[in-house]
Amino acid sequence: MSTTEDDSTDGHSHHLPAVEDWPQGFGEASWWPFVTALGAAGLYVGAGLFLLGQGDDALVGASVGPATIIAGVVLFLVGLYGWVYHGFVKHYWSRDAEDSTGKLRWGMLLFLGTEVATFGAGFVYYFFIRVGPWPPGELPDLLSSLVLANTAILILSSVTLHFAHSALRNGNRRRFAGLLGTTVLLGVVFLAGQVLEYYEFIVGEGFTLSSGIYFSAFFGLTGLHGLHVTLGVILLALLSVRTLYGHYSPERHTSVSTVSMYWHFVDAVWIFLVVTLYVGAAFTL
Amino acid sequence: MISGLTPLAVTSVTTSVALTVSMGLVLVAMIVWLARVEDIRSYVPASDIGGGAGQTEYGHEEKPGGITRWLTTVDHKDIGVLYGVYSVITLAWGGLSVLIMRTELLDPPATLIQSTTYNALLTSHGITLLFLFGTPILAAFANYFVPLLIGADDMAFPRINSIAFWLLPPGALLIWAGFFIPGIAPSQTSWTMYTPLSIQQPSPAVDLMLLGLHLTGVSATMGAINFIATIFTERAEEVDWANLDIFSWTVLTQSGLILFSFPLLGSALVMLLLDRNFGTTFFTVGGGGPLLWQNLFWFFGHPEVYIIVLPPMGLISIILPKFSGRKLFGFKFVVYSTLAIGVLSFGVWAHHMFATGMDPRLRASFMAVTLAIAVPSAVKTFNWMTTMWNGRLRLTAPMLFCIGFVSLFIIGGVTGVFLASIPVDLVLTDTYYVVGHFHFILMAILTAVFAGVYYWFPLYTGKWYQRGLAKWHFWLFMIGSNLTFFAMILLGYAGMPRRYATYNVDIGPVAQFTDLHQVATLGAYLIGLSGIIFLWNIVQSWLEGPPVQSSDPWELAEDGLLTNEWQWFDHQRETAITDGGAESEETDTDTDDNSEETA
Numbered sequence: 001m002s003t004t005e006d007d008s009t010d011g012h013s014h015h016l017p018a019v020e021d022w023p024q025g026f027g028e029a030s031w032w033p034f035v036t037a038l039g040a041a042g043l044y045v046g047a048g049l050f051l052l053g054q055g056d057d058a059l060v061g062a063s064v065g066p067a068t069i070i071a072g073v074v075l076f077l078v079g080l081y082g083w084v085y086h087g088f089v090k091h092y093w094s095r096d097a098e099d100s101t102g103k104l105r106w107g108m109l110l111f112l113g114t115e116v117a118t119f120g121a122g123f124v125y126y127f128f129i130r131v132g133p134w135p136p137g138e139l140p141d142l143l144s145s146l147v148l149a150n151t152a153i154l155i156l157s158s159v160t161l162h163f164a165h166s167a168l169r170n171g172n173r174r175r176f177a178g179l180l181g182t183t184v185l186l187g188v189v190f191l192a193g194q195v196l197e198y199y200e201f202i203v204g205e206g207f208t209l210s211s212g213i214y215f216s217a218f219f220g221l222t223g224l225h226g227l228h229v230t231l232g233v234i235l236l237a238l239l240s241v242r243t244l245y246g247h248y249s250p251e252r253h254t255s256v257s258t259v260s261m262y263w264h265f266v267d268a269v270w271i272f273l274v275v276t277l278y279v280g281a282a283f284t285l
Numbered sequence: 286m287i288s289g290l291t292p293l294a295v296t297s298v299t300t301s302v303a304l305t306v307s308m309g310l311v312l313v314a315m316i317v318w319l320a321r322v323e324d325i326r327s328y329v330p331a332s333d334i335g336g337g338a339g340q341t342e343y344g345h346e347e348k349p350g351g352i353t354r355w356l357t358t359v360d361h362k363d364i365g366v367l368y369g370v371y372s373v374i375t376l377a378w379g380g381l382s383v384l385i386m387r388t389e390l391l392d393p394p395a396t397l398i399q400s401t402t403y404n405a406l407l408t409s410h411g412i413t414l415l416f417l418f419g420t421p422i423l424a425a426f427a428n429y430f431v432p433l434l435i436g437a438d439d440m441a442f443p444r445i446n447s448i449a450f451w452l453l454p455p456g457a458l459l460i461w462a463g464f465f466i467p468g469i470a471p472s473q474t475s476w477t478m479y480t481p482l483s484i485q486q487p488s489p490a491v492d493l494m495l496l497g498l499h500l501t502g503v504s505a506t507m508g509a510i511n512f513i514a515t516i517f518t519e520r521a522e523e524v525d526w527a528n529l530d531i532f533s534w535t536v537l538t539q540s541g542l543i544l545f546s547f548p549l550l551g552s553a554l555v556m557l558l559l560d561r562n563f564g565t566t567f568f569t570v571g572g573g574g575p576l577l578w579q580n581l582f583w584f585f586g587h588p589e590v591y592i593i594v595l596p597p598m599g600l601i602s603i604i605l606p607k608f609s610g611r612k613l614f615g616f617k618f619v620v621y622s623t624l625a626i627g628v629l630s631f632g633v634w635a636h637h638m639f640a641t642g643m644d645p646r647l648r649a650s651f652m653a654v655t656l657a658i659a660v661p662s663a664v665k666t667f668n669w670m671t672t673m674w675n676g677r678l679r680l681t682a683p684m685l686f687c688i689g690f691v692s693l694f695i696i697g698g699v700t701g702v703f704l705a706s707i708p709v710d711l712v713l714t715d716t717y718y719v720v721g722h723f724h725f726i727l728m729a730i731l732t733a734v735f736a737g738v739y740y741w742f743p744l745y746t747g748k749w750y751q752r753g754l755a756k757w758h759f760w761l762f763m764i765g766s767n768l769t770f771f772a773m774i775l776l777g778y779a780g781m782p783r784r785y786a787t788y789n790v791d792i793g794p795v796a797q798f799t800d801l802h803q804v805a806t807l808g809a810y811l812i813g814l815s816g817i818i819f820l821w822n823i824v825q826s827w828l829e830g831p832p833v834q835s836s837d838p839w840e841l842a843e844d845g846l847l848t849n850e851w852q853w854f855d856h857q858r859e860t861a862i863t864d865g866g867a868e869s870e871e872t873d874t875d876t877d878d879n880s881e882e883t884a
C-alpha cells in the first residue's frame with residue numbers, strides 16, 4: 001500500500017473505491033449504483049402499473065406496466081454490467097493478488113443467510129397446511145420419473161462444479177473449463193425439466209397457481225427455486241465467459257468460490273424441497 | 286352549490302384541503318432546502334473545514350461537484366448524509382400525518398376528517414415512521430460512523446451501499462402512492478396489514494404499498510449484509526473484538542436481526558400480493574389462515590422493534606459516558622446484553638397474539654421469554670445509570686437527550702413488562718395503553734437520534750449548533766412526549782380502544798376520553814413545535830453557525846475518552862490546513878491499483 005506517510009493514528013491510506021467508474025476521474029463517484037437502483041425501482045413501479053392496468057376501471061393502459069418492467073430490467077442490467085465491469089473486470093490483469101476475497105465470501109454467506117429466511121416463509125405456509133387434513137383435494141402424480149431425473153441432474157451439477165473448482169485450484173484450467181461448461185449445461189437441462197413439468201401440470205392436467213391450497217405452495221416454492229436456478233445459470237455462464245478470457249487461476253478464484261457457494265445452496269434447497277413438497281405430499285403416514 | 290353539499294362531502298373537502306396544505310408544506314420545505322443546497326459547493330465535507338476551506342470550491346477532488354456528487358457518491362459519509370436528509374423528510378410526513386389525526390381526536394365525533402382518511406393516515410404514520418424513518422435514520426449514523434469508528438476506509442461494498450440508499454426514495458413514493466394518485470383510495474390496512482382485511486381491500490394502493498415495502502426491505506437487507514461484512518473484514522489492525530466500540534456492536538447485532546427478519550417479511554409480502562391478485566391461498570381463511578400472516582408478520586415485527594432500538598442504545602452507550610467523564614460502566618455486560626437481546630428477540634413474537642386464541646401452552650412460553658428479555662434491557666439501563674453515578678456530568682444538549690432516552694426507555698419498558706403478562710394483556714390488548722407503551726420506546730429512540738445528531742454535529746458540519754434552541758427542543762420534546770403518552774396510558778386503563786377515528790359513544794366515560802385526548806393532542810403539538818425548532822436549528826447552524834475551533838470540541842481528551850472518529854476529524858482538519866483542503870494527487874493515483882473490489 002502506498003501512502004505518503006505512515007501515520008498510525010489515522011489508518012487511512014484511503015483506497016478509493018470507484019476510480020475507473022463513469023464519471024471518470026473521481027475516486028468516490030459512480031453512476032452505476034444509481035442506474036442499477038433506478039432499474040430495480042422500474043421493476044417495482046412497473047409491477048404496480050401492471051396491477052393498476054387490470055380490471056374494468058383500469059387507471060393506465062394494460063401495456064404500460066409490462067413496458068415499464070422491460071425498461072426497468074434493461075436499465076438494471078446496464079447498471080449491473082457497468083458496476084461489475086468496472087469493479088471486477090476492467091483491470092483484472094493490472095491488479096495485485098486478491099485482498100478482498102474475505103469480504104466477498106462474507107457477502108455471499110450473508111446473502112445465503114437471507115435466502116434461508118426468504119424460502120422460510122413459503123415453507124412455513126406449506127407446513128401450516130400440511131398438518132391439516134391431507135390430501136387437500138386432488139393432487140397430480142408428484143413422484144414422476146421427471147422429478148427424480150431432475151433431482152439427479154441438479155445433484156450431479158453440484159458434483160461437477162465442485163470438481164471444476166478443485167481442478168482450478170490444482171492448476172488444471174482445461175479440466176476446470178470443461179467441468180464448468182458441463183455444470184451450465186446441467187443447469188439448463190434442469191430448467192428445461194421444470195418447464196416441462198409446469199407444462200404438464202398446467203396445460204396437461206389443468207392445475208394452476210389458483211387450483212387450491214397445495215398449489216399455492218407448489219408453484220410458489222418451485223417457482224422461487226426456479227428463479228434461483230435461473231440466476232445461478234446466469235452466474236455460471238458469466239464465469240464461463242470470463243474463463244474464456246483467461247481469467248481465474250489457482251490463486252485467484254473468488255468469484256468461482258462464491259458462485260459455487262450459491263449453487264450448492266440452491267441445490268440443497270431443492271433436496272429439502274423434494275423431500276417435503278413432493279415426497280412429503282405424496283405420502284401420508 | 287355549497288348548500289347542496291352533504292356533510293360527508295364537506296368533510297372530504299376539508300380532508301383534501303388539509304392534505305394538500307400539509308403536502309404543500311413538505312414541498313415548500315424541500316424547495317427551500319434545495320435552493321439553499323443549490324449552493325452545494327459551499328457545503329464542505331468535514332475534511333475541508335478549518336484553515337483553507339474557502340479556497341477549494343469543490344471540496345474534494347475525489348468527487349464531482351453540484352448535484353452529480355450526491356447522485357453518484359459511493360462515499361460512506363455522503364451516503365450517511367443522504368440517509369439523514371431522507372429520514373428528515375419521512376419524519377416530517379410521519380409527524381404531519383399524526384398531527385392531523387390528533388387534531389381530529391380533539392372532540393368525540395368525526396369533524397375534521399372522515400374515518401377512512403383517518404385510517405389511511407394511521408397506516409401511513411406507522412409504516413412511514415417504522416420503515417421509512419426508523420431503519421434509515423439508523424443507517425445514516427451507521428454509514429457515517431461505523432467505518433470511522435473501526436478505522437475502515439469505507440464500507441466493504443461501497444457501490445452496494447449506494448444502491449441500497451437509492452432504492453429508498455422510489456420505495457417511499459410507492460408506499461405513499463395512494464395519497465397522490467387520483468382515483469384510488471390510500472391503503473387502510475394499518476401497519477400490521479392483517480389478513481383478511483388486507484386481502485379484501487380493493488384499492489390498488491395496497492398493492493403499491495406492498496411493492497414499496499418489499500423494495501425498502503431489499504434495501505435494508507443489502508445494508509445489513511454490508512455492515513456485517515464491513516465490521517468483520519474492514520476493521521483496522523488495532524481494532525479487535527475486545528476493543529470494538531459499543532455502537533458497532535449494536536449495529537452488528539441489528540444487522541444480524543435484519544438478515545433473518547426482513548427477507549422473511551419480503552416473502553410474506555409477495556405471498557400477500559399473490560393472494561390479492563392471483564388467487565393463491567397463503568393467508569386466506571380456507572388456506573394458510575389469518576394466523577399464519579400474524580405469525581410471519583410478528584416473526585419479522587418483533588425483531589424489528591430491536592432493529593430500531595439496538596443502535597440507539599449503542600448511541601447512548603457511546604455518548605452518555607463522554608459527558609459523565611467516565612468510561613461506560615460494565616462495557617462487557619452491555620455487549621452481552623446486546624447479543625442476548627438479539628437472540629431472545631426471535632422468541633417473543635407471539636406476545637403480539639395473546640388474544641387470538643392460540644394454544645395456551647405456547648402462549649405461556651412466549652410470556653416467559655418476553656419477561657426474560659426485560660433482563661438484558663434492564664442490564665443496560667443500570668449500566669447507564671451507574672456510568673453517571675459520581676460522574677462529572679455536563680448537561681449539554683446530547684447529554685440531556687441521553688438522560689431523556691434513559692427515562693423514556695424505562696417508562697416504556699416498565700409498561701411493557703405488564704403487557705408481557707398474559708392476564709394483563711388480555712385486558713389491555715388493543716387499547717391506547719399499548720399505543721402509549723410502545724410510543725414511549727419509540728420516543729426514546731428519537732431522543733437517542735437527536736443525541737447523536739447534536740453530539741456529532743461539529744464533526745459532520747464543522748459548525749456549532751445553537752445551544753439555546755437545542756435546549757428548547759429538548760424540553761418541549763420531553764414535556765410533549767410525556768403529556769401525550771401518559772394520557773394514552775390512562776386512556777387505555779379507561780378502556781379506549783386504539784385505531785378509532787371517533788369516540789362518540791353512548792356508553793363509556795366519553796368526558797374523560799375527551800379530556801385525555803385533548804391533553805394528548807396538546808402534547809403532540811408541543812412535540813411538533815420542538816421538531817420545527819430542531820429543523821431550524823440544524824439547517825440554520827449548518828449554513829451559518831460558528832465554525833468549530835478545535836478538533837476535540839467536547840474536550841474529551843482530558844478524560845481519555847477520545848474515540849477514533851474524533852481522531853479522524855483531527856486528521857482531516859490537519860490535512861485541510863496543511864495542503865489547502867485536498868488530498869494530494871499523488872496519493873490518489875498511487876492507490877488506484879489497490880481498488881477495493883477484486884475478484
